Amino acid sequence: MTTLKELSRREERFTGGHRLCSGCGAAIVARQVLLAADGPVVIGNATGCLEVGTTIYPYTSWKVPWIHNAFENVAATISGVETAYRVFKEQGKLDKDFHFIAFGGDGGTYDIGLQALSGVLERGHKMLYVCYDNQAYMNTGIQRSGATPKGASTTTAPHGKLIPGKIRRRKDLTAIVAAHHIPYAAQAAPHAFMDLVRKVEKALAADGPSFINILAPCHRGWRHGPEETLEVSRIATNTCFWPLYEIVDDRWKLTYKPRNKLPAEEWMKFQGRFAHLFDGDGHPELVAEIQADVDREWEDLLIRCGELPPRECGDEEEKK
Amino acid sequence: MAKTSVPQIKMPLTGNDAGAYAMKQVNPDVVAAYPITPQTELMQEFAQYVHDGDVDTAFITVESEHSAMSACIGAAAAGARTMTATSANGFALMWEVLYIAASLRLPITMAVVNRALSGPINIHCDHSDSMGARDAGWIQMYAENPQEAYDLWLIGIKAAENHDVLLPAMIMYDGFIISHTMEVVETLPDDAVKDYVGPYKPAYAMLLDEKPFTVGPLDFHDYYFEHKRQEIEGMERAPAALAAAAAEYEKLSGRHYGPVETYRADDADVIMVALGSTAGTARYVVDVLRDQGKSVGLMKLRTFRPFPHGEVTDALGKTKCVVVCDRVASFGAFGSPTFMELRSALYEVAERPLVINYIYGLGGRDTGPDLLEQAFEEGLRVARTGEIEQHVSYLGVR
Numbered sequence: 001m002t003t004l005k006e007l008s009r010r011e012e013r014f015t016g017g018h019r020l021c022s023g024c025g026a027a028i029v030a031r032q033v034l035l036a037a038d039g040p041v042v043i044g045n046a047t048g049c050l051e052v053g054t055t056i057y058p059y060t061s062w063k064v065p066w067i068h069n070a071f072e073n074v075a076a077t078i079s080g081v082e083t084a085y086r087v088f089k090e091q092g093k094l095d096k097d098f099h100f101i102a103f104g105g106d107g108g109t110y111d112i113g114l115q116a117l118s119g120v121l122e123r124g125h126k127m128l129y130v131c132y133d134n135q136a137y138m139n140t141g142i143q144r145s146g147a148t149p150k151g152a153s154t155t156t157a158p159h160g161k162l163i164p165g166k167i168r169r170r171k172d173l174t175a176i177v178a179a180h181h182i183p184y185a186a187q188a189a190p191h192a193f194m195d196l197v198r199k200v201e202k203a204l205a206a207d208g209p210s211f212i213n214i215l216a217p218c219h220r221g222w223r224h225g226p227e228e229t230l231e232v233s234r235i236a237t238n239t240c241f242w243p244l245y246e247i248v249d250d251r252w253k254l255t256y257k258p259r260n261k262l263p264a265e266e267w268m269k270f271q272g273r274f275a276h277l278f279d280g281d282g283h284p285e286l287v288a289e290i291q292a293d294v295d296r297e298w299e300d301l302l303i304r305c306g307e308l309p310p311r312e313c314g315d316e317e318e319k320k
Numbered sequence: 321m322a323k324t325s326v327p328q329i330k331m332p333l334t335g336n337d338a339g340a341y342a343m344k345q346v347n348p349d350v351v352a353a354y355p356i357t358p359q360t361e362l363m364q365e366f367a368q369y370v371h372d373g374d375v376d377t378a379f380i381t382v383e384s385e386h387s388a389m390s391a392c393i394g395a396a397a398a399g400a401r402t403m404t405a406t407s408a409n410g411f412a413l414m415w416e417v418l419y420i421a422a423s424l425r426l427p428i429t430m431a432v433v434n435r436a437l438s439g440p441i442n443i444h445c446d447h448s449d450s451m452g453a454r455d456a457g458w459i460q461m462y463a464e465n466p467q468e469a470y471d472l473w474l475i476g477i478k479a480a481e482n483h484d485v486l487l488p489a490m491i492m493y494d495g496f497i498i499s500h501t502m503e504v505v506e507t508l509p510d511d512a513v514k515d516y517v518g519p520y521k522p523a524y525a526m527l528l529d530e531k532p533f534t535v536g537p538l539d540f541h542d543y544y545f546e547h548k549r550q551e552i553e554g555m556e557r558a559p560a561a562l563a564a565a566a567a568e569y570e571k572l573s574g575r576h577y578g579p580v581e582t583y584r585a586d587d588a589d590v591i592m593v594a595l596g597s598t599a600g601t602a603r604y605v606v607d608v609l610r611d612q613g614k615s616v617g618l619m620k621l622r623t624f625r626p627f628p629h630g631e632v633t634d635a636l637g638k639t640k641c642v643v644v645c646d647r648v649a650s651f652g653a654f655g656s657p658t659f660m661e662l663r664s665a666l667y668e669v670a671e672r673p674l675v676i677n678y679i680y681g682l683g684g685r686d687t688g689p690d691l692l693e694q695a696f697e698e699g700l701r702v703a704r705t706g707e708i709e710q711h712v713s714y715l716g717v718r
Contacts (some may be wrong), residue, residue, distance in 0.1 A: 042527050044394070055537035065527040067397055068536035069420055073390035076382060080352060080394025080402075081527055087349045087378045087400060094528060116390065119383030 001198055005244055007035050011063070018061040018309050020053035023226025025216035025233070026132045027053075028190045032102065033214075034064070036200035044078035046108035047071035049139045049218075052134060056230040072112040075120040075129055078102040082125045087231040095279075100127035105216075106147035108139045110173050121180035125319045128203045128210045131173065134218035147209045149241075150293065152273045154221070159276035164283045169293055177211045178247045184210040186246035186255075189237055190217075191230040195244060195255055202246070204291050215242045223272020232270050239267040240298040245305060252304040264294045324574040328506035332435055335463070338470040339366035339405065339431045339491075340504050340695040344375055345513035346477060349400035349520070352380035352391035356410040357443045359433040363405060364598035377567075385410035389428075394670055395425035397535050399526035401477075404428065407495060408435035411449040415456075422457025422490045423551055424536060425523075427480035427490040430458075431473060434596065436494040436683045440551040444684020445495040447595065447648040451624075457551055459489035459558055460625040462595040466503045469493040472622075474508075474516060478565035483523045484557040494629060495596040497685065523562045552573050558626045579628035580629035582635050585617030590699035591636055591673075593619050593658060594645045598680075598687060602645075605692045616696050617704075621658060631664035636662070640703035643695050645715070647681045674702050680715035692714045 009207065014034045020027040034041070045051040051068045054061040069077040074291055078100050083094045086095040104113050109131040117129060136154050137143040144157040148166050153159035157166040172228055177185050184206035188196040203210035217229045224232050236242035237256055242265055244256040265287060268274035277283045302308040330710045333341060343351065351370075353363045370379045377393040380386045380395075388404050394479050396402040406414060411432055421428050436442040450460060461476060463469040469491065493499060506569045510518070539547060543648035559579065566577040583603050585591050594602045599620035609616045619635045621628075636642050644663075646656030653660060659677035666672045678695050695715055702708055 038528050038675060042398075052538045055534055057537040057539045057543050060532070060534040060537060062534055063532045065530065065533045066535065067394065069390055069393050070416055073386060074415065076352075076387035076390035077394035079380065079382075079387075080350065080396075080400075081398040082394075083350050083352075083378045083380055083391065084395040084400035084402075085528055086397035087376070088398075088528065091343075091376065097532065098528065098530075115383060116387050119387055122383070123380065243648075293709035 002036070002201065004030035004194065010035055010038065013063040013215065015061045015063060018054040019056060020049060021220060021226065023219050023229045024049070025134060025190055025218060025229050026050045028107070028229065029130070029132045029214045029216050032190060032193055032196050033101065033200050036197040037099050037101060037204055039099065040096050041101060042067070042078070042081050044074045044081065044102040046074035046102070046104035046113055049105055050105065052139060062182050068072065071108055073116050074102045074108065075113060075116040078123040079120045079123065082127050082240070094143050102127060102129045102178060104129070104131055105138070106131060106133040106135060107145045108177055108308065110146035110171055119209070120178060121182050124208050126208055128212065131213045132216035133213055134216045134221060138218045138220050138221045146286050147173065151268065151277050151283070151290050153276060154273070164286060170185055174213045181250055182205055182209045182211065183249055184246070186212045187242065187244055188212055189215040189233045189242055189244060191233040192237065192244060192256065223275070224270055235262070235267045235270055238262045239264050239294065242269050243298065245301060245302055252301070254301070254305045254307060261298070264291045324572060326509055326512040326572050329505055330504050330574065332502050333466050333470070333505040334500050334502045335466045335469045335493045335701060336362040336433070336500065337365065338466040338626060339473060340369070341401055341507060342470045342473045344369045344475070344549070345508070345510050346517055347375045347514070348377050348403045350378050350380065350392070350395035350402045351404060352382050352388045352395070353404045354382050354385045354388045354406070354410060356385070358435060358499045359405045359407040359410070359431070361499070362431060362433070385413040385418060389414040389421060392428045393424065393426060395415060395423050396421070396428050397424060397526060397643070398528050399522045401520035402428045403430065405431035405433065407433045408437050408449045411453070412437060415453065418453055418456040418458060420536070424549070425486040425551070425554065426488060427486055429473065429477050429480055430488065430490045431469070431490045432490045433495045433499045435490050442683040443495070444548070445497050445647070446682045446684065447492070449613060450490060450492050451648040454625055457487060457555065458625060459487055459492050459590070461489070461623050462621070463491060463493040463498065464599045464620065465498060465598055466501070467505045469498060470505055470507060471569065471573065471577060475514060475562065475565045475569050475577060477517050478568045479558060479561040481520060481560035482565070484552050485561045485710065486523055487554050489678060492596065497597040506573065508572055514567065516572060539556070555626050560626065562623065577622065578631065579623035579630045580635055581619040581620040581622060583620070585619055585635060585639070587615065588617030589615040589640045589703040590643060590694060590696060591617045591619050591639045592643045592645060592692065592699070593621055593662060595621050595624070595647070595658065598645055598647065601687065601689055602692050605689045605696060608689065609693065609696055614696070616700070627661050627665070632662055632665045633669055636666060636673060639673045641699045642673050642675045643699040644675060644677045645680055645695065646677060649679050649682065674706070674708055676708055677712040678715045681711065685716050687716055
């Protein structure tokens with residue numbers, strides 16, 4: 001396992017000077033992933049903040065081969081590159097080993113790119129798909145996505161007099177990916193950078209497709225300070241809103257268990273997008289629902305990870 | 321039969337067989353495709369070649385046509401010779417990425433087995449699929465029969481990969497009418513095809529060259545236009561590349577392929593223009609009417625993109641009436657695509673012919689000799705009287 005000291009000596013292949021916001025979670029994620037991916041690598045990028053902010057022609061922040069095709073197809077595009085690589089290896093035209101990494105935001109992954117992602121996972125391409133999940137369509141201006149949490153105010157599900165932001169829950173994308181039975185899947189967050197790096201290394205070493213869902217706080221959309229990106233990421237894991245775990249060959253394992261599980265409120269109160277839930281009369285019923293969702297999902301995860309015994313059928317009824 | 325430098329091997333092949341066989345002989349690095357009627361058979365046959373070890377190709381069985389073209393783009397950007405095929409709705413699903421393939425200057429080649437676009441849903445032939453993408457930046461050639469489907473795909477690869485061009489190419493053949501009809505096709509020996517297409521040499525460093533190479537960056541008002549101009553100029557160089565590829569192919573096969581092909585048209589008062597399988601029917605009708613002493617001929621339009629305006633004016637400039645048959649409707653336009661392009665090409669001809677347009681055969685409506693004869697008769701009336709009653713009308717619709 002690579003040490004921090006070793007990482008600090010590696011060449012920065014995602015360079016500064018790009019036009020992402022200061023404090024952008026996606027930029028931190030991209031840099032950490034690329035640091036972890038030692039050796040030749042080809043990057044694919046779905047349309048989104050990371051793509052438009054780093055490759056404004058004639059400039060590029062990527063000191064590695066990089067391709068952007070469209071919004072919904074980064075998985076398919078990189079699968080084509082990986083396939084060409086495999087053929088060239090078989091033909092003896094290429095001897096170097098390459099890694100293949102696709103980056104997509106939550107819009108490009110949970111929503112419009114879900115089909116292409118599912119396709120590459122099922123077909124077994126040896127590539128890592130990284131979803132940098134900032135929980136809305138941030139590039140177009142904070143529109144709600146399938147990853148936007150319940151209660152958050154976005155520009156297409158705003159807090160209004162009648163409807164207090166998004167009223168539906170997020171999809172559990174990592175579990176959807178896990179249902180493809182790929183060798184490696186994980187959730188990570190940028191404040192836990194050694195955990196993230198270790199997960200990227202494991203993912204790239206996997207014999208087949210791998211996937212990491214990485215929380216990428218967006219202070220423009222989440223409404224916190226640009227210097228608070230890593231703090232909000234930390235609170236997300238300590239409230240169990242964003243648990244850190246990995247799934248190796250269908251075995252689920254927690255990689256972080258908070259000593260004291262904080263109330264979800266602490267995570268929400270940190271961000272302006274949830275402010276309407278607490279201002280004035282607020283929406284205590286919604287806050288309670290969100291807490292119940294987090295608790296239930298956390299318990300499910302503990303059960304999957306073998307930290308709690310499986311629920312018996314009928315348990316829910318007895319509780320009532 | 322012209323003398324050829326290699327023996328021709330006669331095989332009974334449908335259009336889809338011919339396409340699959342051409343792919344087998346080319347032995348591309350990567351194929352990514354998704355099944356859709358009437359293309360399906362072609363991909364099934366190719367999958368069999370892959371699973372029997374007859375080719376070295378990696379076949380990506382994608383989950384949609386959008387991913388088929390996306391994976392082709394990835395593979396081509398990695399430096400692989402890449403092919404695919406589709407029809408109708410699958411083709412429409414690729415639409416977005418067709419433009420991206422062309423703008424990235426990736427010489428992917430694709431068979432488009434023409435089928436009517438939904439809706440209503442239909443599986444039979446018309447040209448609404450490929451005609452809709454005539455401005456996507458792809459070379460477009462229409463084959464009349466399985467022989468041309470085979471030959472044009474090989475020529476298309478060579479022209480597309482020409483470093484002066486570097487644009488993708490699509491080869492069209494009519495769904496069912498050609499795709500499922502067996503004819504005797506003269507094929508080239510494997511080695512001859514291999515030598516003809518040669519090893520694929522990308523023009524630039526590609527993704528697997530390990531150099532920092534950014535493909536598909538954000539291109540704003542300060543550069544986008546120049547890049548589009550370069551793409552347009554690549555297409556402007558395509559006629560020369562196609563002519564060179566066809567000339568080399570003619571030496572091997574004895575078969576000549578220009579962008580247009582005329583039949584008994586030199587002295588004709590009326591010339592019909594048709595694409596694809598209808599050209600074969602029209603040739604028969606020309607003979608029938610010539611036997612009756614009527615002055616008619618045919619111009620088959622083989623290459624639609626780049627549109628061969630020079631060849632079109634040469635072929636049609638001296639006639640009295642041109643009857644353009646379009647197997648596609650362009651809603652709200654003055655006539656269908658071939659009519660529009662061709663009429664525009666004739667604008668500066670001193671004594672330009674009158675041009676009428678027939679929309680025919682939508683959704684696979686059978687278009688027999690009787691219907692084409694009806695169109696020729698109207699053309700003869702226009703040629704005789706100098707008066708057009710209706711510029712755009714239908715053939716064979718209730």
